[in-house]
Amino acid sequence: MAAFRRRFGDPKSLAAVAILVTPALVLFVIFVLWPLFNAFLFSFYKWNGYGPLEQLVGVDNYADVVDHRAFPLALRNTVIIAIASLLIQLPLALWVALALYQKAWFVSIFRTIFFLPYMLGEVAAGLIWKFVYDGNYGLLPVVGDALHTDMPFLLADRFWVIPAIILVIVWKYFGFHMMIYIAGLQSIPNEVIEAARLDGVSKWKIMWFVKIPMLRSSIVISVFFAIVGSLQLFDIILPLTGGGPGNASHTLVSFLYYFGILRMKIGFGGAMSVILFVLCVGVTIIYRRLLFARADA
Amino acid sequence: MTQKRKLSVVGTRPEISLLQWTTIGLITLFILIPFYSTALGGFKTTGELRVNPFGLPASWDGANFALILGGDTFFLFMWNSLVIALFTVILSVVVSAMAAFALSHIRFFGRTYLTSLFMLGLLFPFATAILPLFITIRDMGLLDNPTAVILPQVAFNLAFSMLLFRSFFQELPIELIEAARMDRCGYLRIFWHIVLPLSLPILTTVGVFAFVTSWNNFLLPLIMLNNDTSFPWPLGIMQFQGQYNTDWPKVLAFLTLTILPALVFFLLAQRYIISGLTGGAVKG
Amino acid sequence: MNRWIMAAAFAVLGSSSALADTTVRWLHITSVPEELALLEGAARTYESMNPGVTIETQFLENEAFKAKLTTLLQSPDAPDIFFSWGGGVLTEQAAAGVLRPIEDVVSQQTKDAIGTAGISAFSRDGHLYGIARDVGEVVLWYNKALFEKAGVDAASMSDWDGFVAGIEKFKAAGITPIAIGGKDKWPAHFWWAKMVVRLAGEEAFDKAASGEASFTDAPFVAAAQYLYDLGQIQPFQQGFEAATYNDASGMFGDGNAAMHLMGDWDYTVMKDSSADKKGFPDEDLGILPFPTVPGGLGDPTDTLGGLSGWLFSKNASDEAVKFMEWYNTDVALQQKFAEGAYYIPIAAGAADTMENPFKKQVAENINKAHWHALFFDQALGPDVGGVFNDMSAELAAGTISAEDAAAELQAAAEDAR
Structure with missing residues (x-):
């Protein structure tokens, strides 16, 4: 350790650092930090991307975003999707992981199948489900025929469109959460479970009081990914509904795309970006606080 | 035991x-x-x-399949995706491995600060910066150029890739590096001759991850690429779907053909993807 | 990718060889296969007549084209020639400086062939920016066989009350009265726009668009109210809000809807989008006069539609302009497009050999019109036009009142100024 400390400030080491870190830093600054700063800057201007940035409008863009007819819907949908993926996806993933973390050849086949949709491009997943839900040629009307009812056109229905999207999200991402839990479960030392079993503890109690508590860090990660994933949901929405019917299925990012990017309203888009950024960072900070608070207690 | x-x-x-x-x-x-x-x-x-x-x-x-495979756009889209993905992989792996090594094994002023700066990239999606990113790329004259997709992808991959590399590098036996230092071996040589050869599994994992995210990326090429000859497959398939809107069998055939190589790749690379997820996730 | 390699190769070889040859990049949105074949054929013909000129066609599907247009023009790699519906979108592009003024290249002969309407539609602030290609009109297509089946007399639908009564008859007969591509939104805007043309007229529209008057004025709200009321009696197909223009067009082409308010270009698209690629026979196809409404300041002959053409991006070469002059004014070539009924060419004499009765009727309507109103979503520019489309789709779905829709539109118009 002493050897290391003596080298603190060693010009040769610093040169090495400069060589090793500079490429990453340059890319990061140009393509991550600088645009982020610009989003903040642009959000106070009215600008269509051409000519000089000169029309300062204060917080008008923020007001425009918040007052936009589609914004409450986009925010609501994002929150609903986040909650639904926490309440449906994660318990399901955990339940399945508890069965599939065990080692056997047939178990790994199911793992692979369940993980399959996660690997698929979002656009492909969106189009596949657009077909499944298609009211004329899809799978749904056939199911309706079999049940002798008319199935609603899910993607054209203001109520059903969100549950339909949630189902696609579960289909696409449930396997990802399952894998996280499986990794967590596999890292629990077998002795702990064996010991509990030898003490005559029931399977359910082992699950509740041994396995799940020991999965804490996996659950933390999976909850984080579920929330952040919902906040940035876009690629599935575009092929599936394009935000419709009306604005009923917009998410925050699809809202940004349709009303900021497509109309080249850079200030408006900037304001939306800042709002999204604050939400992402806010969620992370609050989440960490909650975790540490619980860890302290 | x-x-x-x-x-x-x-x-x-x-x-x-x-x-x-x-x-x-x-x-x-x-x-x-x-x-x-x-x-x-x-x-x-x-x-x-x-x-x-x-x-x-x-x-x-098989007429639909023959039509798609016989046309020139399908293979062009796949090729474009492949080129973008491969460059993204190479750059991501090299750049983030270098930085992660420096940040985990060289002591220097501001190291923790720099590390947290990079980790900031984990917190927000690049959708938040997409419009200003477009302006930046436009002002650099890179629109419609594959680098307009590759470079931002590498930059936004940095946080996650560095996280994976760091947790791997930190587990490397420190004695190995200290011994090399005693032999007056510079950090660059240590990185190249000692660390990298030991890091093959994590290099593969990071590479596979970069590949998959790039292969499936949609928003970035959607904004940066306008010319259909430079479209990667997600843009290509959206255009195809728009064109043959009412002809589901054609769209489904196109979907099948684009999915197939991805699935084969997944089955081959599954191990690395899962170890990346779980390694990065559980330790992070 | 090949182009990058080629570009790199050119850079290496130096510019000397590139000087002799000019590549003209031409972005079109034509997807009907036969029309596309004509277009590609024309490019090859021009190449053979002009050694050293290479015409490279690029294609974007209609919706993707509109979505990309804003980013497209900012690229150094922008196509030299691209399609345009003119209007406020053109005004904004010209103001942004992404277009090439072409008045110094275009010959008097071309200007004469295109005609004053075509020239003025593509002129802004004393500069000419584009070459007009065609005129088009939004008409109410109808399926005579379905009218017969439902026992609806087409003549009875000439006024609004009769129109509504007819819709009820179709519904009673289990026939979808109207197909509409609600997801794309612009098909819904035709309904509101048609009503505005009728109720407000040219002067009131121009005043509202320029800010002298407001979109919340009575005729605009009344026009919106008609669309809202129409939506309330549910005349559209099931799931119309998720249907694209092509879905609706295919549905009409398959004979599954009685009416479709759409541009005259739909004549070929409805066939191409139908399941058998043929659609129902022409003798069952008709154009229904848009139902009249009481009152209104508009001239009854006024039409809604397009006057479309080609624009040139900032770095376009003279060769690109010359190619387009030839393409749009070569009578024999444009006659082929007219004969195929793909569009009604604007060039003098080109539409003379057109025999398709529907296209002939549309051409006559436009000729007689006192005001040929440009599609509102194009006329009003990208921001306000976009809101016009959004609001039209919402009116059709009944999720916004006529007053609120007009207020949203006015707010967008004020914001854009």
Whole structure:
């Protein structure tokens, strides 16, 4: 350790650092930090991307975003999707992981199948489900025929469109959460479970009081990914509904795309970006606080 | 100890309750049916699709597939995706491995600060910066150039890749590096001759990850690339779908063909993807 | 990718060889296969007549084209020639400086062939920016066989009350009265726009668009109210809000809807989008006069439609302009497009050999019109036009009142100024 400390400030080491870190830093600054700063800057201007940035409008863009007819819907949908993926996806993933973390050849086949949709491009997943839900040629009307009812056109229905999207999200991402839990479960030392079993503890109690508590860090990660994933949901929405019917299925990012990017309203888009950024960072900070608070207690 | 643990794993049959089997069975159907009907749909006619989306096609008419494979756009889209993905992989791996090594093994002023700065990238999606990113790229004159997709992808991959590399590098035996230092070996040489050869598994994992995210990326190319000859497949398939909107069998055939290579790749690379997820996730 | 390699190769070889040859990049949105074949054929013909000129066609599907247009023009790699519906979108592009003024290249002969309407539609602030290609009109297509089946007399639908009564008859007969591509939104805007043309007229529209008057004025709200009321009696197909223009067009082409308010270009698209690629026979196809409404300041002959053409991006070469002059004014070539009924060419004499009765009727309508109103979503520019489309789709779905829709539109118009 002493050897290391003596080298603190060693010009040769610093040169090495400069060589090793500079490429990453340059890319990061140009393509991550600088645009982020610009989003903040642009959000106070009215600008269509051409000519000089000169029309300062204060917080008008923020007001425009918040007052936009589609914004409450986009925010609501994002929150609903986040909650639904926490309440449906994660318990399901955990339940399945508890069965599939065990080692056997047939178990790994199911793992692979369940993980399959996660690997698929979002656009492909969106189009596949657009077909499944298609009211004329899809799978749904056939199911309706079999049940002798008319199935609603899910993607054209203001109520059903969100549950339909949630189902696609579960289909696409449930396997990802399952894998996280499986990794967590596999890292629990077998002795702990064996010991509990030898003490005559029931399977359910082992699950509740041994396995799940020991999965804490996996659950933390999976909850984080579920929330952040919902906040940035876009690629599935575009092929599936394009935000419709009306604005009923917009998410925050699809809202940004349709009303900021497509109309080249850079200030408006900037304001939306800042709002999204604050939400992402806010969620992370609050989440960490909650975790540490619980860890302290 | 390990001996005993291994024995107990091999010895026990997996315990899966009836309820769990039922769940697993239902989910398997839920996952596979969309794939199944997509793959078969390409062989059907539009009319057949309406009455028989689940069953086998009346005839295995490969005309849709032949049309797509015979046209020049399909292979162009796949090639574009491949080129973008490969450059993203190479750059991501090299750049983030270098930085992660410096940040985990060289002590210098501002190291923790720099590390947290990079980790900031984990917090927000690049959708938040997409418009200003477009302006930046435009002002650099890079629109419609594959680098307009590659460089931002590498930059936004940095946080996650560096996280994976760092947790791997930190587990490398420190004695190895200190011994090399004693032999007056510079950090660059240590990185190149000692660390990298030991890091093959994590290099693969990071590479596979970068590949998959790049392959599936949609928003970035959507904003940066306008010329259909430079489209990667997600843009290509959206254009195809827009054009053959009402012709589901064609769209399904196109979908099947684009999905197929991705699935094959996934089956081959599955191990690395999962170890990346779990390694990065659990330790991070 | 090949182009990058080629570009790199050119850079290496130096510019000397590139000087002799000019590549003209031409972005079109034509997807009907036969029309596309004509277009590609024309490019090859021009190449053979002009050695050293290479015409490279690029294609974007209609919706993707509109979505990309804003980013497209900012690229150094922008196509030299691209399609345009003119209007406020053109005004904004010209103001942004992404277009090439072409008045110094275009010959008097071309200007004469295109005609004053075509020239003025593509002129802004004393500069000419584009070459007009065609005129088009939004008409109410109808399926005579379905009218017969439902026992609806087409003549009875000439006024709004009769129109509504007819819709009820179709519904009673289990026939979808109107197909509409609600997801794309612009098909819904035709309904509101048609009503505005009728109720407000040219002067009131121009005043509202320029800010002298407001979109919340009575005729605009009344026009919106008609669309809202129409939506309330549910005349559209099931799931119309998720249907694209092509879905709706295919549905009409398959004979599954009685009416479709759409541009005259739909004549070929409805066939191409139908399941059998043929659609129902022409003798069952008709154009229904848009139902009249009481009152209104507009001239009854006024039409809604397009006057479309080609624009040139900032770095376009003279060769690109010359190619387009030839393409749009070569009578024999444009006659082929007219004969195929793909569009009604604007070049003098080109539409003379057109025999398709529907296209002939549309051409006559436009000729007689006192005001040929440009599609509102194009006329009003990208921001306000976009809101016009959004609001039209919402009116059709009944999720916004006529007053609120007009207020949203006015707010967008004020914001854009």
